[in-house]
Amino acid sequence: MANLLGFPPQTNKYFHAAEPWKSANPQWVLYNVAESLRISAILLQPFMPEKSQQLLDLLRVDSSNPAKRAFSATVYGADPDYGEGIKKGILFPPLLTEEESPWAPSFRFDKKNTPDANHGPPPAPSE
Secondary structure: EEEEEHHHHHHHHHHHHHOOOOOOHHHHHHHHHHHHHHHHHHHOOOOOHHHHHHHHHHHOOOOOOOHHHHHHHOOOOOOOOOOOOOOOOOOOOOOOOOOOOOOOOOOOOOOOOOOOOEOOOOOOOOO
């Protein structure tokens, strides 16, 4: 499982190291990244079924043919038909920051009410 979860970060490192924006053949780099994502999504189906399906849908891997999403399809280059008409999508939306969260407390820390090594503890609350 650790090896499987390490695959997407390794793909990210590959993408940045290959610098397809500088490459004479960026399609090859992008194909390798897409294959890595496709294979990862198939392998992660038992553990993250919804996200795996979303990623395979984003990559336009044929959902009408179960063989295209089966373990046997986790071979590099096994599906030459996916990828046409890919649209931009967000698989994991960004997490809300404290300021954006509706559950964030109304109290905000600032320099006046946080302990600081140079200024000592915050003042006691007045009643």
